[in-house]
Amino acid sequence: MLPLKNIIRVADDKDIDKFNCNERDAENALILCKDIVREQGLDMRLVNCEYTLDKSKVIFNFTADDRIDFRKLVKILAQHLKTRIELRQIGVRDEAKLLGGIGPCG
Template identity: 55%
Template sequence: SGYYQDIEIQAGDIVILEMDRGFDYGEVISEPQEIKSEEEKEEAFKIIRKATREDLLQINRNRRRAKGAMRICERKIRQHALDMKLIDAEYSFDRTKIIFYFTAEERIDFRALVRDLAKVFKTRIELRQIGVRDEARLLGGYGVCGRPLCCATFLKMFSPVTIKYAKEQNLPMNPGKISGVCGRLMCCLSYEKYFYDEMSKALPKVGDTLQLEDGRAKILEINYLTSQAKVEYEDGRIKKVTLVPRQGGRGLHLLRKKND
């Protein structure tokens, strides 16, 4: 996050940041919010200005240089026989630092590689090991929904996602259906978790027995989005019925909002 004064910025703007050791750039991915404490200000980087035309030219030059740096680094990795996969490279805005991003199955001793790269580039070198989700964020791409990856567009941080989320949403337990391009569970499984949590409190549970107009029936499955349940009567009949969330409950409010 970053803070600023006397600058008009909005989501999508490219800005120049004052970092701990030099200057860098970034893209604004959320609308500005008021800083509520000095602690928040201390944790954020200072935004110097919106990127000018010259700044954008510098950024593009840095990106072209980074591609050349990638090729050199890949060659050096082979020379040092390191078991690591180079993902990306980026220069800081003022070119005082190059960051190389890589993945590896285990921890890598890359101290000799860093010394070698520092001799070549004559600048500060940082090698940063990342996970598969960060790899997807850096490389970008499209999800099964056909839209650009959430992690590469607007997500600020990764939230834990468990298989329980998919089960609660009655999704097929097929890894190909519920996994993202990174191979991990899709981040979007967490987007409606709050809705499902509230609806599960407002509606009966699977296995509960209901007294309906045409007899007693046991709930076999529930679709929380439609509030419909599949039930089995004592005589073996199976039927779909509509459940009504408890009046005044949060689940009923959420369902009405979703249907509007």
């Protein structure tokens, strides 16, 4: 398990507004990514998406049974979203955890 990072400061109203805006943008980015995945015929299931607070990067978490060559997907997403793209393949237990599951699978 990775150590927790230090807290820099308490979030102010500006940070919270930025976070909420990023959440809305992440929902739109997830819809866009799902459409592109479908168009490209990639066998992957997108779980969620999140922007870093400064929007320097967008992170997509996905599950897949096999390894996926998503280089073309990253290129297309970068053209549309104009930011750095990171795709992380996660396991089904991690998916359950991200979706709020509890118990042995999350």
